[in-house]
Amino acid sequence: MLLAMRQPGSVVSVINYKGGVGKTTLTANIGAELATRGLTVLLIDLDPQASLTFSFYQPHQWEQELADERTILQWFGDVLGHGGSQPLDPYVVTPPAVNDVIARSGSGRLDLVPSHLMLVDADLDFAYQLGGSRFQHGSPRYLPLHRALADALGGEAFQAYDAILIDCPPNFTMVTRIGIVASDHILIPAKADYLSTLGIDYLRKKLSELVRDYNRVAGGAVPQISPTILGVVLTMIQYAGTGPIIAQRNFIEQPSSVELPVFRQMIRDNKTLFAPAGEHGIPAVLLPNANPTVQYELQQLASEFLARIRN
Template identity: 45%
Template sequence: MMNYKGGVGKTTLSANIAADIADRGNKVLLIDLDPQANLTLSFVSIEDWKNLDRQERTIKHWYDQYLDYEHNTSLRELAITPSRVNAKIKQNGNGGRLDMICSHLELVEVDMELSSKLGGHTDRAIRKNYFNVLSRLRFKLDEIKGEYDVVLIDCPPNFNLITQNAIVASDCYIVPAKTDYLSTLGINTLLKHVDTLTKKYNQHLNVKQHRDIPPISPQILGIVFTMVSYHGGVPISAQREYISQIERSGLPYFNNSLRENKTLFASAPEAGIPVVMNHGNTQQEQIRRETQALVDEVLAAIKE
């Protein structure tokens, strides 16, 4: 889940998609790579998060191991099962579960430190270091992804090394976008950067020691329009224009979107249960149905 632009509803979208997929009886792993840690705090209380920090069980501490000792423990040791959302999932009796690997506010410093690992005195050393840094998450995720039906990674709003780690580790990606000029402006650039990264990374697989490693091919599943305001059952005219621009561009997008509702979405993190899992008044039921319809589209796109 990524976009260069922050404030596009990426965290809200990640939380609701992951929770609904788990609620349908799937094992889901959420990985929060955004230093703002908003996704983490959508499921985990601040006190529990502080405890995880003291126990060194965040993704920041996992990268610290590599920076300090050139190795990482299993991601399995970082995964937690947030109690409030999983109690709700358990009520359905479908056997689903949502696990999470939490972020840390100092992850932004890790991103800068990782760049220091890219150098080398020879071309061979530079190639080796590039491959090792970019492959950290991929190889460790390969060890545990058989335990999950879906792994969803929430990326920071940039294209730094942490985001590149996520792309290398992913089969596909979703781009959340508000229907405004700034949010849609950089989407083509983002796709070009993903393509460039893919080609550069795969070139490193041509050397003898890496020939048994399959190439990566992350595909865009689609753009999800977020914070959409409706009038008369359709998006307001200003937003329709940006939706039309995406349609004309030929980029893939999802027919269902995330409706604007600051009241419902803003209060959900404190409860630790995303909006899509709660029944309520007519407005809340409408958002729940629309989000579930979006998840239907996402799952169908993944299967393709």
């Protein structure tokens, strides 16, 4: 029997060192938009802040239905207990509110692996298993732990997904590294300012260090990794009149100081639309009666995203 295989290039980590640049917002909105177009999408929340999870579930729902048994924390517990990958499918949920909206437009689906606020401690456990906080390359656990998510996503249950987006915390701890090792691409949301680009340079450096170290340890024993940077998405652009404000415009016109691909579609700043998104369990792009300009930008961004992962 031939097993179905996921399209190559479909696993994308959304990451930036800098906090509050729109990582979680873009993950939720791109995922929801693709699902309304009929795709089967999985979102994985690797951030202990669990903002992605709380974009789809109310805190009391999370507490009652997910916290004890259905989050990435329990999966990391399995992985640490066994010293390597464990099945992830017991932790996949289908958030009801957003999927009610998605179901109206077709057969797409948006699934989620929720996070847990206590995930912050998992990193310490990983460091301990690897013999210290420096992720020692000599540890026999280095490869099985780094590959934990990559191997889990290789399981049969995950081959049906058209796209898998991983929302990373704003740091480069072990949890983030595990996400990157599982990814074909990296998506970098950023604000159009000088400080944000500094962070991107540092992120690139850490990325290439991880890829180099990992591939050296992997040798020919397990597949090498080569995640590519899908692009930088400029978010929270402030408009005055018909265009971005001058300070940002200067920046947008010459982002190539970092020589990275930049998405054509930017997302404008809109506090009223984005702030309350979590309360409904439905991302801005699918909210009825929301600002149509912002929704159009999010839809265009999703199209560009799809074109880039499938190039």
